[in-house]
Amino acid sequence: MVSNLPNYYRLLGLVASAKPQDIKTAYRRLAKELHPDLNQDSTAAERFQSVVKAYETLSDAKLRRAYDEVFQPAAAQAAQAAQATQATQAQKEAAASTPGVVEGVTNLVGGLMEKINRRWSLGQDLRYTLSLSMTEAYLGCVKTVRFESPVRCPACKGIGQTGGSDCGDCQGSGVQLGERVFKITVPPGSGAGMLTRIPGGGTPGENGGPEGDLTFLVEVAEHPMLESDSQHLRCRVPLPVTTALAGGRVEVPTLEGSTSVHVPAGVQNGQVLRLEGGGIPGPGPTPRSGRGDLLITLELELPEKLPEEVRKLLAEAERQAPSDAYPRTVAYRKRLQDLVDD
Ligand SMILES: [Zn+2]
Numbered sequence: 001m002v003s004n005l006p007n008y009y010r011l012l013g014l015v016a017s018a019k020p021q022d023i024k025t026a027y028r029r030l031a032k033e034l035h036p037d038l039n040q041d042s043t044a045a046e047r048f049q050s051v052v053k054a055y056e057t058l059s060d061a062k063l064r065r066a067y068d069e070v071f072q073p074a075a076a077q078a079a080q081a082a083q084a085t086q087a088t089q090a091q092k093e094a095a096a097s098t099p100g101v102v103e104g105v106t107n108l109v110g111g112l113m114e115k116i117n118r119r120w121s122l123g124q125d126l127r128y129t130l131s132l133s134m135t136e137a138y139l140g141c142v143k144t145v146r147f148e149s150p151v152r153c154p155a156c157k158g159i160g161q162t163g164g165s166d167c168g169d170c171q172g173s174g175v176q177l178g179e180r181v182f183k184i185t186v187p188p189g190s191g192a193g194m195l196t197r198i199p200g201g202g203t204p205g206e207n208g209g210p211e212g213d214l215t216f217l218v219e220v221a222e223h224p225m226l227e228s229d230s231q232h233l234r235c236r237v238p239l240p241v242t243t244a245l246a247g248g249r250v251e252v253p254t255l256e257g258s259t260s261v262h263v264p265a266g267v268q269n270g271q272v273l274r275l276e277g278g279g280i281p282g283p284g285p286t287p288r289s290g291r292g293d294l295l296i297t298l299e300l301e302l303p304e305k306l307p308e309e310v311r312k313l314l315a316e317a318e319r320q321a322p323s324d325a326y327p328r329t330v331a332y333r334k335r336l337q338d339l340v341d342d
Contacts, residue, residue, distance in 0.1 A: 006050065006054075006160075006161075007161065007164070008053075008054035008057055008058055008067065009054075009058070010164070011050055011051060011054040012026040012027060012030065012051065012054050012055065012058070013026055013030075014026055016068070018058075020059065020061075023055065023058050023059055024059065027051065027054075027055040027059070030048075030051045031048070031051060031052070031055075034047050034048040034051060035048060121205045121206040121209045122205045122209055122210060122212060123202045123203045123204045123205040123209060123210060123211040123212040124202050124203045124212045125202045125212040125213045125214070125215065126149060126201065126202045126203060126212065126213075126214045126215070127214075127215045127216075127217055128145060128147065128214065128215070128216050128217070129217045129218075129219050130143060130145065130184065130186075130195065130216050130217065130218050130219065131219045131221060132186065132218055132219070132220055132221065133220075133221050133223070134220055134221065134222075134223040134226060134228070134255060135223075135255045135256070136186065137186065137190055137191055137192065137218055137220040138188065138189060138190070138191060138220075138255055138280050138281060139188055139255055139256070139281065140185075140186050140187050140188035140189075140190065141186050142183065142184070142185050142186070143183075143184045143186065144181065144182070144183050144184075145180075145181070145182045145183075145184055145216075146179060146180065146181050146182075147179075147180055148177055148178065148179055148180070149177070149178070149180055149203055150175045150176065150177060150178070150203040150204065151175070151176060151177070151178035151180070151203075151204065152174065152175065152176075152204040152211075153167060153169050153170035153173070153174050153175060153176045154169075154176075155167050155168070155169035155170065156169065156170060156174060158174040158175070158204055159174055160172040160173055160174035174204070174206070175203070175204055175206075180201075182198075182201075182214075182216075184196070184216055186218065187283065188281045188283075189280065189281040189282050189283040189290075190218055190283070191218065191220060191280070192218055192219060192220045193217065193218060194215060194216070194217055194218075195216040195217065195218045196215070196216050197213055197214070197215045197216075198213065198214040198215075198216075199213050200212075200213065200214075201213060201214025202214050223253075225253040226253055226254075226255070226294075228280060229295070230280075230292065231279050231280050231282065231290070231291070231292030232279040232280070232292040232293050232294070232295055233254075233255070233278065233279045233280060233292065233293075233294050233295070234294075234295045234296075234297065235252060235253055235294065235295075235296055235297070236296075236297045236299055237250055237252055237296050237297070237298060237299065238299045238300075238301045239263065239267070239298045239299065239300055239301065240300075240301055240303070241300050241301060241302050241303065242303075243263055244263070244265075244266070244267045244268075244269075244298070244300050245265065245266070246265055247262075247263055247264050247265030247266070248263050249261065249262055249263060250263050250296075250298075252275065252294065252296050254275075254278055254294060255278075255280075259275070259278070261273060261275055261296060263298070267298055267300075268298075268300075269298065269299065269300040270297065270298065270299070271297075271298050272295050272296065272297050272298070273295075273296040273298065274293050274294070274295055274296070275293060275294040275295075275296065276293050277291045277293065278291075278292075278293055278294025279291055279292025279293045279294055279295075280292050
């Protein structure tokens, strides 16, 4: 984290041994050049702020000393060597062995770190929408996700500088466009909604600021034949009227593909058959835990064509039907008769 601090001397166009007067002169020149009121360039305001921060630190003797000790070891050594010629050995020993001095430096560094933290920007949160089929979303799957997004420059590790000059790979921004690859496990019963949050999976912040988070959201595509109804699934199935009369089997769609369901003789139009455990799995440990049902609505279909012998057989079937075989027809005939009789 510490190494992400910009080189304040470089920002002001100075060397580490610059005198206080040089710092002031450099700051005045740059402030005039970059002041947002005078400079319309889009990057000027940002650079102006950086220059102000650099000047605030380097123009304060205590802050500059703390900055040098932590971030510019070479400059600090040079300064110490210069001081050593003036200080006596006893003074140096006293300073080194006094806890108060150490604490003071720590506080200065702490204050400096606070300034640096304010310069950082947080990276952006990213949200990736994972479009899944109903089968993938409810039965679970493993998906490999690839997308491009800004990443920390690998060459300079996001600092923007290598060897004291702008990083050639990212032109000093510390950020590059990179391919991100994630292997996402979608557990059974996931459905739509947030799947997983990866802290630090977002884009990196400026000046080495921390990355945002990455969230995977599951979006469930419509199934061509199945409709979800809380934990249940619904489908509408056409059924030949002869199967409805005689009973038999009908093929129905499921999340897994399809399955054959028993149809009892005498089912009515619109009747709902229930296939237990054919619905949406709950988020339990086994695929079947808390799984809803498949609700099959039967839509009886009358034949559009009938051979003559079958027509004769059906007419015979109607004549032989018990008197209570068609209760609605019986009731209708009675109402009609009563009307005529009155
Ligand atoms: Zn770089």
